[in-house]
Amino acid sequence: ARPALIADALKRASARPSGNWFVVAASREVRTGGPPFGRTVGGAEVVLWRSAAGELHAGPGICPHLGAPLRESRVVCGTLVCHWHGLALDGGPFAGWEPYPAYDDGVLVWVRLDAVGGEEPTRRPVVPRRPAAGGALDAVCTTEGRCEPQDVVANRLDPWHGAWFHPYSFVDLTVIRAPRGEDDDAFVVDVSFRVTRRCVVPVRAEFTAPGPRTVVMRIAEGEGAGSVVETHATPLTGGADERPRTTVIEAVVAASDRPGFALA
Structure with a gap:
């Protein structure tokens, strides 16, 4: 491993704008007709749900009336109804409750939190190029760790x-090629993924960080060329917390030119 090289790559990634967008869930976790979904981001409670037509809504996860946790409430005909006293939210501003910008990219759901991000906001998040x-085919896995988002990014940027x-x-x-600077900021590696003890799949892969909390591994050559693994590190706790925790949301979007792959 080359710690200085990884530290430089992390520094460049951390300087890239995020527009205050954070990945909070898989798209399928926020279902039309389903219950609300809750996530803590940077110490802020966030609730998400969909209207009857499937429109995504997001906002503070605390009811403005008496502070009920809205993630435990229910959705009735696309309206979020607080389970304490029945305050109803249709996704628009109401009684001091202000919605957050939200975006569904088809695989992941993003929420823009300007107070947490502290950057110049953008209309949409930076979504990595996918098949x-x-x-x-896509799959999303979510875990939590006692670390900061930068630790996750540094870990994923370390190909060794x-x-x-x-x-x-x-x-x-x-490692075939290390980053050469902002204009060529990718780790390129040849690696074999172990399927069984004696069966491996060799590929050439590129590791890049399009944002301060995202690392993308893209298969450049070999089986599944174009497939990506995205690692998104979303802070659970605020910046002043002495025991930081991070939600790691990892999305695999796989493609293959093999006949019948998408039907498998």
Whole structure:
């Protein structure tokens, strides 16, 4: 490993704008006709739900009346109804409750929190380039860790750690090219993904960080070329918390030119 190289890549990633957008869930976790979804981001409670027509809504997760946790409420015909005293929210401003901008990219749901991000806001998040939706499969995994988002990004930007700490998954890893600066800021590696003890799938992959809390691994050559693994690090706690925690939301969007792949 080359710590200075990883530190420089992390510094460049941290300087890129996010527009105050944070990944909070998989798109399928916020369902039309389903219950509200709650997530804590940077110490702020957030609630999300969909209207009867499927429109995504987001806002503070605390009821403006007496502070009930709205994630425990219910959605009635697309309206969020507080389970304490029945205050109804249709997604627009009401009684001191102000909605947050939200965006569904088809795989993940993002929420813009200007008070948490502290940057110049943008209309939409920076969504990584992915395989075309019609021929791709996606899966999303969410975990939590006692760390800061920068720790997650640094970990994912370290291509060497996979061979050292995850030999059951990666073998024959060779770094072909390291980042050369802002205009060529990618780690390129040759690596084989272990399927069984004797069966591996060799690919060439690129690791990039399009934003301060996102790392993308894209298969450039080999089986599944164009497929991506996105790692999004969303802070759970506020910046002043002495025991920071982070939600790691990882999305795999896989494609293949093999016949019948999308039907598998």
